[in-house]
Amino acid sequence: MEILIKASQFILSLSLLIVLHELGHFVPAKLFKTRVEKFYLFFDYKFSIFKKKIGETVYGIGWIPLGGYVKISGMIDESMDTEQMALPPQPWEFRSKPAWQRLIIMLGGVFVNFVLGIFIYIMLMYTYGEKFLPNDNVKDGVWVQDSLAMNLGLETGDKILTIDGEKIKKFSELTLGFVNGNDFQIERNGEVVEKEIPENFISQLVDRGKDAGAILLPRYPFVIAAVSEDSPNINSDLKAKDIVVSINGNAIKYFDEAQTELDKFKNQDITVTVKRGTETKAIPVKVTNEGKLGVGLGQLSFKDLEKLGYYNLAEIEYSFAEAIPAGWNKSVKTLTDYIKQLKKIFNPSTGAYKGLGGFISIGSIFPSEWSAESFWNITAFLSIMLGFMNLLPIPALDGGHVVFTLWEMITGKKPGDKFLEYAQVTGFIILVALLLFANGNDIFRLFK
Numbered sequence: 019m020e021i022l023i024k025a026s027q028f029i030l031s032l033s034l035l036i037v038l039h040e041l042g043h044f045v046p047a048k049l050f051k052t053r054v055e056k057f058y059l060f061f062d063y064k065f066s067i068f069k070k071k072i073g074e075t076v077y078g079i080g081w082i083p084l085g086g087y088v089k090i091s092g093m094i095d096e097s098m099d100t101e102q103m104a105l106p107p108q109p110w111e112f113r114s115k116p117a118w119q120r121l122i123i124m125l126g127g128v129f130v131n132f133v134l135g136i137f138i139y140i141m142l143m144y145t146y147g148e149k150f151l152p153n154d155n156v157k158d159g160v161w162v163q164d165s166l167a168m169n170l171g172l173e174t175g176d177k178i179l180t181i182d183g184e185k186i187k188k189f190s191e192l193t194l195g196f197v198n199g200n201d202f203q204i205e206r207n208g209e210v211v212e213k214e215i216p217e218n219f220i221s222q223l224v225d226r227g228k229d230a231g232a233i234l235l236p237r238y239p240f241v242i243a244a245v246s247e248d249s250p251n252i253n254s255d256l257k258a259k260d261i262v263v264s265i266n267g268n269a270i271k272y273f274d275e276a277q278t279e280l281d282k283f284k285n286q287d288i289t290v291t292v293k294r295g296t297e298t299k300a301i302p303v304k305v306t307n308e309g310k311l312g313v314g315l316g317q318l319s320f321k322d323l324e325k326l327g328y329y330n331l332a333e334i335e336y337s338f339a340e341a342i343p344a345g346w347n348k349s350v351k352t353l354t355d356y357i358k359q360l361k362k363i364f365n366p367s368t369g370a371y372k373g374l375g376g377f378i379s380i381g382s383i384f385p386s387e388w389s390a391e392s393f394w395n396i397t398a399f400l401s402i403m404l405g406f407m408n409l410l411p412i413p414a415l416d417g418g419h420v421v422f423t424l425w426e427m428i429t430g431k432k433p434g435d436k437f438l439e440y441a442q443v444t445g446f447i448i449l450v451a452l453l454l455f456a457n458g459n460d461i462f463r464l465f466k
Contacts, residue, residue, distance in 0.1 A: 020386040027388070028381040029083070031397045033059055035131070035404055036086035042130030043088050043123055050119045053110040056089035084453070090123070094438045117427045124419045131405030135352070138398035140345030146391050147335040148344075151189040151236065151320055153178065155330050159205075161237045161274055164230075166222055170196065171213045174237065174274045177205040181215075192234055197223065198358040220362060221369020236329060237272040241316035242292075249312025250304040256313060257294065261326070264291035273315065281309040352402050376456035413438075413445030 036059055047054050054075045062069070062080030069078030080086075092111025107114045112123070159175040162168060172178075178186065180203045181195035196202070201214045216222070223233070240262035245252055264270065265279040266288040285307040291300050303311055323329050336344055362370040380400070385392045409417040418441065426432045433441075 023386055023388065024381050024384045027384040027393055027396075028377075031384075031393065031400060032083070034397065035134075035401055036060075038130050038134055039127040039404065039408075040086050040088045042126035042128070043090070044126075046119075046123045046126045047088070047090055047112075050115055050123065051110060052112050052115060052119075052123065053091040054088050055091055056087070058088070059086045061085065061087070094435065094442050117423055117432075121420065121423045121427070124416050124423060127416055128405040128408045131401045131408070132349075135398045135402035135405065136345060136349045138345075138394050138401065139348040139352075140341050142391065142394055142398070143336045143344040143348070144338050144341035147333065149331060149333050151329055152332050153186045153189045153192065155332075156189055156236045158237050158272070161235045161272070163235075163274075164233045166219075166226060166233045169216065169222065170202075170219070172204070172234070173206065175206070178234075179203045179205055179210070189236060193223075193232070194355060196233075198355055198362075217367055218369050220373055224369065224373040237274065239318070239323075239326070239328065240270065240273040240276040241318055243314035243316035246312045246314065250306060251312055254303055255299065255301045256290075256292070256303065256311070259316060260292035260294050262290050263293050263298070266290070277309065280305055280311065284309045349398075349402060352399055353406060356403055356406060374456045376453065376458075378461075379456075412448055413441035414449055415445065418445055 040057060040059075044054055044057055057075055057077045058066075058080050059078075060067075060080035061082040061084055062078060063082060065081065066078045067081050069076055071077075090112045092107060092113040112120060115123075156177065159177045160167075160172065162172045162174045162176070178192060180186065181192075181199040182201060183203075184195075186192055186195055196215055197220055199215050201212065204211050204213065242256055242258060242260045242262070244258050245254070245256050262270065262276055265276060266283060268279050270276050270279060283305045286305050288303060288305060289300050290303050290311070291298060306312060318326075320329060320331055324331050359370065362368045363374060364371075383396055408415050409420070411417045411421045413419075413422075422433050422438065422441070
């Protein structure tokens with residue numbers, strides 16, 4: 019059921035983005051009286067799931083969910099209709115239109131993608147606002163219990179100040195900051211320390227697997243999840259959700275402090291003080307020879323931690339006027355972060371190429387339960403990502419056509435049809451190779 023819910027959201031989001039992107043080409047083409055022969059969601063190699071001709075355009079749904087297209091008369095595109103191109107140009111054809119009109123038609127799709135992403139982010143800010151843990155509020159520093167965080171040179175209690183000289187606003191943005199960054203600054207025991215992010219950090223992040231959990235957490239209280247069946251304290255008064263606040267008279271606030279204290283009393287009988295709801299209880303316990311109580315570590319939400327006085331969350335509500343710049347800023351940050359990641363992907367020494375994913379990776383980022391806020395957040399991100407990807411100067415993408423059209427406008431020389439055909443084939447091969455590589459990564463990670 020979880021896979022079905024994720025897949026349904028993915029297909030719905032993808033379909034919406036494809037239809038609106040192609041509509042971005044379709045509308046200016048019709049405005050400039052250019053004939054559009056087909057408007058398709060997904061590809062229809064050999065047959066279609068559905069098709070209907072209205073006017074001069076066939077509207078349909080293909081069976082290969084790898085994108086969509088509009089087939090514009092007189093244009094060398096993925097259809098590779100060389101027979102049409104061999105005939106004399108007709109007034110309604112793309113090739114007969116002025117260069118500036120062709121440029122607008124080709125830019126229409128990415129324009130819609132960017133505008134859609136910005137619009138969704140604005141509406142999300144207006145509808146839901148923002149709720150997050152400010153990095154500044156993690157006053158006692160981070161909890162380092164992951165080897166990758168240790169490889170960064172971090173220690174429990176460090177306060178992360180900046181990444182690449184930029185102050186981090188949200189604690190949840192730290193990992194992405196390390197992915198995109200080159201160096202960072204921390205405060206340790208009152209001193210500011212500069213550190214470099216290892217070049218292969220992304221490679222290490224990918225190798226640990228997507229289910230390995232967060233590499234960084236704010237320091238966390240010692241919350242008991244349950245007492246193990248083989249624990250020496252199975253018959254004690256310890257209960258789930260108890261918060262340990264003192265060990266043998268020594269006050270503790272965080273779990274990492276608890277372990278230091280327990281190590282002092284290995285194989286001894288001691289007393290721990292727990293907070294249970296509104297009451298505090300002292301409970302006799304036995305410490306194992308490994309310095310453990312034989313209990314599981316429980317989890318609390320940031321909301322619960324806020325109620326207990328550990329962290330103060332930020333909750334920002336926006337009027338519609340305030341949501342516009344907030345949504346714009348979110349869009350700009352999304353785009354700049356994505357560009358930084360692409361740069362690292364094309365640098366083999368970072369190992370970031372191992373993190374390149376296809377349909378399984380994209381589908382997996384959707385939640386396992388329906389959430390309108392999450393769905394539209396992911397759709398906005400994908401819209402901006404697809405807009406930028408389509409702008410890349412690769413033949414067969416919109417960006418490739420834009421480059422050739424700009425060349426014509428600057429030099430006054432139009433590339434020949436044969437050259438455009440060969441460029442289209444080359445671009446198609448590049449795209450297929452990238453598609454196979456990305457989805458191959460997905461399959462490899464799935465079996466790994």
